[in-house]
Amino acid sequence: MSDKNNIINENKDHLLEVNNLRTCYKITNGNVWAVDGVDFTLDAGETMGLVGESGCGKTTIIKSIMRLLPKQVYTEGEVLHKGINLFNLPMSEMRKVRWKEIAIISQSSMNALDPVYKVGTQIVEAIRHHTNKSKAEAWKRAEELFSMIGIEKNRLKDFPHQFSGGMRQRAIIAMALALNPSVLVADEPTTALDVIVQAQILNRIQQLQRELNSSMIIVTHDMSVVAETCQKVLVMYAGKVVEAGPVEIIFTRPCHPYTMGLRNAFPSIKGEKYELISIPGHPPDLLHPLQGCRFADRCPFVLEICTNESPPMRELNPGHRVACHNVDNADEMMEKASQSSTWNALQREV
Numbered sequence: 001m002s003d004k005n006n007i008i009n010e011n012k013d014h015l016l017e018v019n020n021l022r023t024c025y026k027i028t029n030g031n032v033w034a035v036d037g038v039d040f041t042l043d044a045g046e047t048m049g050l051v052g053e054s055g056c057g058k059t060t061i062i063k064s065i066m067r068l069l070p071k072q073v074y075t076e077g078e079v080l081h082k083g084i085n086l087f088n089l090p091m092s093e094m095r096k097v098r099w100k101e102i103a104i105i106s107q108s109s110m111n112a113l114d115p116v117y118k119v120g121t122q123i124v125e126a127i128r129h130h131t132n133k134s135k136a137e138a139w140k141r142a143e144e145l146f147s148m149i150g151i152e153k154n155r156l157k158d159f160p161h162q163f164s165g166g167m168r169q170r171a172i173i174a175m176a177l178a179l180n181p182s183v184l185v186a187d188e189p190t191t192a193l194d195v196i197v198q199a200q201i202l203n204r205i206q207q208l209q210r211e212l213n214s215s216m217i218i219v220t221h222d223m224s225v226v227a228e229t230c231q232k233v234l235v236m237y238a239g240k241v242v243e244a245g246p247v248e249i250i251f252t253r254p255c256h257p258y259t260m261g262l263r264n265a266f267p268s269i270k271g272e273k274y275e276l277i278s279i280p281g282h283p284p285d286l287l288h289p290l291q292g293c294r295f296a297d298r299c300p301f302v303l304e305i306c307t308n309e310s311p312p313m314r315e316l317n318p319g320h321r322v323a324c325h326n327v328d329n330a331d332e333m334m335e336k337a338s339q340s341s342t343w344n345a346l347q348r349e350v
Contacts, residue, residue, distance in 0.1 A: 052236035107188035120156025245320035
């Protein structure tokens with residue numbers, strides 16, 4: 001079979017489809033599978049949240065999809081965009097996919113902008129690199145983008161240090177939207193911003209997404225961001241997806257203990273007051289071979305099988321998947337998980 005046949009996939013139902021994605025960092029002490037068997041789909045106009053603690057593999061997934069990892073990092077699986085397997089594309093073709101089809105809003109706006117070039121110059125350069133537009137046409141597009149994000153066009157001639165944190169973040173959004181990508185990836189888009197600016201940035205992203213009918217993946221550890229912006233959620237833990245489903249189900253009827261723990265730590269100004277509860281312990285060391293469920297050491301509902309066998313991913317309802325041996329007792333776990341005594345007892349053991 002030719003390389004071309006390997007690239008094209010007949011299933012074009014989803015805009016983006018990730019199948020059994022695995023990513024391994026080869027370090028001095030051994031191999032670390034930072035992402036291990038991740039599957040998800042993204043449809044046109046859909047927003048998906050990718051949540052979990054720091055180090056769970058969220059950003060590695062994004063960099064794997066966009067093929068931005070160093071050569072020494074080993075990646076396998078399939079990433080299909082409009083039916084084309086991105087992993088089989090020559091790098092010259094993959095560079096055309098970035099920005100034009102899949103663009104990223106990075107989490108550090110100051111580091112993403114070159115401090116010695118004016119902001120407008122950087123946006124124009126990105127446009128001209130991927131299109132045949134003239135310099136004048138690219139500047140006009142940059143002015144349109146600044147109008148879309150709510151910044152006066154004369155600020156295009158300013159340097160990054162002359163922008164506030166929120167303005168720099170909006171400038172990064174403008175760069176990401178320059179070529180009307182079909183998939184927009186927001187990697188911790190509100191990190192280090194105050195809550196007022198966070199709300200402004202998120203509202204602006206949502207507005208632009210609707211106007212352009214683009215799909216979006218929001219990478220975050222902030223459950224409130226997911227609740228506000230997403231239709232569905234992938235909950236990550238130690239390189240694996242432990243639960244995935246519609247945002248309403250994940251927030252109101254989670255079935256994995258880790259998701260329940262995340263929900264306990266999420267404050268809300270609506271409904272009855274409740275105590276915020278943290279999850280004791282820390283994620284496992286992925287450098288060493290793992291048996292059983294990766295959350296077992298921190299789970300208050302652990303069974304004997306949990307320490308010996310990795311739980312399979314089960315589909316409980318259409319679109320709702322959970323990897324937990326104890327999922328049949330989800331209602332009972334949910335009730336106990338809302339009590340601080342359940343987690344406090346585990347903390348004493350830890």
